[in-house]
Amino acid sequence: MNLIWLDGRLSEGIAANDRGLAYGDGLFETIRVSDGQPRLFERHLQRLAEGCRRLQIPCDMAGLRYEVQVFASTLGEGVCKLILTRGSGLRGYAPPQPCQPRRLLIGSAVPLYSADRARTGICLFPCITRLAEQPLLAGLKHLNRLEQVLARAEWQDSVHAEGLMRDTSGRIVEAVFSNIFLVRSGRLFTPELARCGVAGVMRAEIIERAREAKIPVDIRDISFSELLQADEVFLCNSQYGVWPVKAMQEHTWPVGPLTFELQGLLSDLMGIT
Amino acid sequence: MNLIWLDGRLSEGIAANDRGLAYGDGLFETIRVSDGQPRLFERHLQRLAEGCRRLQIPCDMAGLRYEVQVFASTLGEGVCKLILTRGSGLRGYAPPQPCQPRRLLIGSAVPLYSADRARTGICLFPCITRLAEQPLLAGLKHLNRLEQVLARAEWQDSVHAEGLMRDTSGRIVEAVFSNIFLVRSGRLFTPELARCGVAGVMRAEIIERAREAKIPVDIRDISFSELLQADEVFLCNSQYGVWPVKAMQEHTWPVGPLTFELQGLLSDLMGIT
Incomplete structure (x- = not known):
């Protein structure tokens, strides 16, 4: 598998009780990275913030911005898929109070499309x-x-x-x-x-x-x-x-x-x- | 966390590129277990099989039936949440061909509701x-x-x-x-x-x-x-x-x-x- 960070650390997996898996309770962005820079980054962050607002998922956007920038400079060239979930939960749909959202960054190569x-x-x-x-x-x-x-x-x-x-x-x-x-x-x-x-x-x-x-x-x-x-x-x-x-x-x-x-x-x- | 089996083995997590997380590409059943037996088990399996048919997720139902029975007898009393995903995928919505579905069994205590x-x-x-x-x-x-x-x-x-x-x-x-x-x-x-x-x-x-x-x-x-x-x-x-x-x-x-x-x-x- 490719470069994966879970909450800022190298990882390969996500907790089995994460609500992203259980209910699709989360958001994602697929960000093109070139020359170590996330492209159209402000727009990606803006949509993510709007999603967090509407789904009532708390998110430290400043921390996330920094983390994606560091990830992008590590990746260099490729695609950074960012998944933000509401984090782990007990059984049941009620959002945990307080909740600890989980950030997953998955790096991969640029998809090859014919010109x-x-x-x-x-x-x-x-x-x-x-x-x-x-x-x-x-x-x-x-x-x-x-x-x-x-x-x-x-x-x-x-x-x-x-x-x-x-x-x-x-x-x-x-x-x-x-x-x-x-x-x-x-x-x-x-x-x-x-x-x-x-x-x-x-x-x-x-x-x-x-x-x-x-x-x-x-x-x-x-x-x-x-x-x-x-x-x-x-x-x-x-x-x-x-x-x-x-x-x-x-x-x-x-x-x-x-x-x-x-x-x-x-x-x-x-x-x- | 509680008793968790991933594809039949003790586990705490699931692969970061699982399509269950990426797209909610999977199914689940929440099965009451009493005296080591999954309750209404045939109906749960029937709905799961119908879901697999409609989402075109291949599933060894006989193997799954056996695995849940063993899990239930280990759990004794409680709730067995079964998550079946289409497994890991590359980027993109196209279902991988062939795909390797992933089975997750999470055991927990019976929820306490007032009589x-x-x-x-x-x-x-x-x-x-x-x-x-x-x-x-x-x-x-x-x-x-x-x-x-x-x-x-x-x-x-x-x-x-x-x-x-x-x-x-x-x-x-x-x-x-x-x-x-x-x-x-x-x-x-x-x-x-x-x-x-x-x-x-x-x-x-x-x-x-x-x-x-x-x-x-x-x-x-x-x-x-x-x-x-x-x-x-x-x-x-x-x-x-x-x-x-x-x-x-x-x-x-x-x-x-x-x-x-x-x-x-x-x-x-x-x-x-």
Whole structure:
């Protein structure tokens, strides 16, 4: 296994009674590390803090920030997966009072994706698994991810790089491990994520940089037919950046100029890959 | 900590890259052990097998059955929590092929509940947290339980023994760690659990024994107003058996004859507590 720190010390395992295992009672972040630096770090910490607030998990964010920085400089190049759980508990759902959250940092190599994906686009698999609508958990990167596991198990081929996920009402939400954007008449559109979905850090970065570049961004519900009618479609996450979507089954989209413009706007982040 | 076996050996921890922790990618059962015997064991194994089938987790059920029996005879008296995960994985949601599921058995003492709860009834807290509707996971006792954690955190007093959970459409589903039954005109009613909720082993046992005793049982959607209009209401789970519900805020229900009749029908299971 790779480099693992548990609460700041080298470790290989986690307590059997941890509530992260028992209930998925915790949060995670998958942070790209380059040149010993955690990338998009403020956004990762911000989302984690928001998750802690909503799940009422106490967290020393200053201590965690320092620990991830030291871990990243040890790792050098790769991916740092940070898992924060509510810690050990007795039997029963009631959160222990007081609770002692547990921090797990797992380092691994940068995933190898073909550069073609970013240039010529990817094929999207239309997942049958729908996302349940739970506003209390929407937007968070929490440890309850069985829907993503089921969705990702729907295809085994290497033709499809990602899978489209809709909510139980049929709206477009995201992809299994990415967020989704549409382009229409020079504007960007991305789902609101108020009922389900993960509010990705790269999504937030794209929204901000697009607006700085005077590209309008609308954050709202998106229907399946709007997806099909889009001029361009692309996916994003903090590891690979931006992938144009060229096809989903028989439907195709052009890999277009606004997607490439955004890749350009993010190139400082993606220089290494 | 208590008696813990990991894959049949004494252990205190689980691998940091286990998918049970990463994604809640697994199932659990909480089995009452008395006189060295796992109680309602066939029903627990049956639900676990159904979960494995639906989540596509391979499991040697015969080996697991034997292991739990040996664990139970070692434990003697108490509760055996069984966690079955898909095992370790690389980064990413795709289930590893092949996968090596991991079995965790955690023994603990029988929870101490006041006998008054079964005799004079309990007060139910009306949780604000709603259960999202996800048919693909409904009925299973999987490791994605953040909704229960949020619901259980809604009350800290000792007045309320349990909390009522409704789905996002407002239907009655269950309580936080129990199933729910209504009595109306001599018939039993319990929610169908096709969209959310855990199909409890005691619920299944009650349905079977009630029908054997010629008490009709309807399994269907139940509205909030039907709950309020019920002649009797009770909760059940495999640890405590049956608790009559006497009140939820200002609303009260009589602790009635059919609830006591069912407690009698289950007394062989509950003799020890």
